[in-house]
Amino acid sequence: MATRIEKDPLGELPVPVEALYGVQTLRAALNFPISGLRPLEPFVIAQVWIKKAAAMTHRDTGRLDARRADAIIAAADEVLAGQHRDQFIVDPYQAGAGTSHNMNVNEVLANRANELLGGVRGTYAPVHPNDHVNMAQSTNDTIPTNIRLAVLRQLPALLVSIDALHAALASKGVEFDGIVKAGRTHLQDAMPIRLGQEFTAYAGTLARCRKRIVEAADYLNDLGIGGSAVGTGVTVEPEYPARMNDHLRAITGISSLRIGVDRIQLMQSMGDAAAFSASLRGLALDLSKIASDLRLMVSGPRTGLDEIALPAVQPGSSIMPGKINPSIPEMVNQVCFQVIGCDTTVAIAAEHGQLELNVMMPVIAHNVLLSVQILTNAIGIFSARCVEGIVAHAAMCEYWVERSAALATALMPQIGYAAAADISKRSVKEGTLIRELVASERILPPDELDAVLDLRKMTEIGVPSGKHGSSASG
Structure with a gap:
């Protein structure tokens, strides 16, 4: 592979000549071959949003000349349009704070900006990754801001999936309202309940989960961008936070973003991200319980409860002909277990900050964003390929309740x-x-x-x- 030689404070390294990333990104890739995973897409997009907004802000104030700023903005727009995604290569399990990810984005945008200006990759002139792309920024204020923006970007899709499942469960509540079945507590006989009442209660549970998620997400609108290294704003122009907030609102379409009142606090604490993660955990706990209930009610068809039928989505056994399993609820259970584990990681990492910074932000970002992603997808599948097609076995419900x-x-x-x-x-x-x-x-x-x-x-x-x-x- 053809290479070019790049130099950083630690010395020289050969970098693939076609790479838009540079020497600092390559060092991180060599240092952290941990999971084989790449950064999640929202984590990349949010960092690019910040770089674009910063270039626009510094162009507004005249701190960065328009030629360089416009080139950075154009490079950012290419990434936001879906180009160069393979250039973001740093493993989620990396050095603390996310410096490696921040520099990966800085180098990609600098190299591409220089190409747009007629330059060559790896020369970092006239656009430098630290001096220009990272101007007035630090990993320490960009990564916390990134986490907030990335979550808020994914939130609408999660809420849409929750709403669809809520509607499906509520609809079944109405459809099954006339079917009386045996209630069960401790998995033992209990007083009768209507099948529709069970499904209506499931819908109510989803509504409460949604409310908690929205409430927790509101705290993520407070941005600490402009805090720079330790939250004090050193090297940052006084008008920078407000201008960044305005530009980020326009770029992201998230109109609820707010200028953080205390940027030191927002840098010290990962409590807002942890609280949001905890709300996802609450959703996972309730969602998994609903999935498990469906698995119990569909058990059989001859030796179980057989109170409902789920849509058949795939053969259930490689050896037992005709067997159909509750495959979708089983998937939902597994996703929920993963989300609970992710939240445990986030909680421990959030506690493990020291003094002015929590350096465990990369693993916090990865786990929160992964939870949102897999919950969104799993809930959507659960609704469309399972709940909407549930059929009640009224005769079996009557049989058991009597x-x-x-x-x-x-x-x-x-x-x-x-x-x-x-x-x-x-x-x-x-x-x-x-x-x-x-x-x-x-x-x-x-x-x-x-x-x-x-x-x-x-x-x-x-x-x-x-x-x-x-x-x-x-």
Whole structure:
């Protein structure tokens, strides 16, 4: 491979002649061959946004001449349009703070800007990666800003996927509202519930998760850009933060961005990113529970509950013909486990800052952005390829609810707890339905028995039969 020689404060290295990145990026690639992963796309895009906004700001103030600024802006626009993505090569697990990623972006934009001005890659004239692309910036204020911008950029797609799943669950809640089934607590028989009530509750859970995510994301609108090395703004013009905020709003389309009130605080603390990650963890916990519930309800078809059917998306076994597995919910469970692990990493990394900076930002960025990405995709698939196609097995729901030992609970107001418990135990032991046992022994008159064991009424607040028997207090 043809190379060019580049030099940095540590000496010389041969850099591939076709590379837009330079010597500092190459050192990072050689130092950190850890995961084989490249930086996530939002992490690249957000850093380029910052560089473009900085060039525009310095052109506005006259600190950077228009020729250089325009070339940097043009180079940034090429990346934002999808070009040169293979030039961002630093492993997510890299030196602290994200200096390697910052320099990767600086070098790519500098080399491309120089080409646009008729120069040669690797000469860094007239545009230098540190002096011009990184002017008045530090890794220490750009990477925290990057994390905020990158998350906010991905947030709308996540919310769209949550909304679609919410709508699908709510729709099933209406569709299945007339189907009474056995409730279960501790995986044991419990009082009846409507299948529609279960799905409506799932939708309500998603709505609460969404609200927490939006609330946590609002804190990410506060930008610490302009803090420079330690948050104090050394080498930064006083008008720089406000101009950067204006340009970033225009470039990103995120109109909610705000100038950070305390840039030192925003540099010291990764608490806002950690809080957002925690909201994703909450979503993952609830989402995984919903997926697991569906796996239980679809269990069978002959030896399980078989209360619902999920769309068949692929054969379920390489050896058992005709087997269909709940593949989509299984995928959702695994994604949720990963998100929970990502949040644990973010929490530990957020705690591990010292004094003026948290150097664990690269792993924070990677895990938060990965969580948003895989949740967005998984929820979208869950909704479109699973929940929207769920079919209720009303006959099986009726079969199980009539056999529930918990139906004896409805007898308590008439015959008391002890007698109801005895009937429940006898029903299980003898294999007799509670309805049949009460009728055969004439424990209640037929008309009262029908009222007490009205399954639909048991799914609403109220006392079965609407009256109390005198023995209930005995």
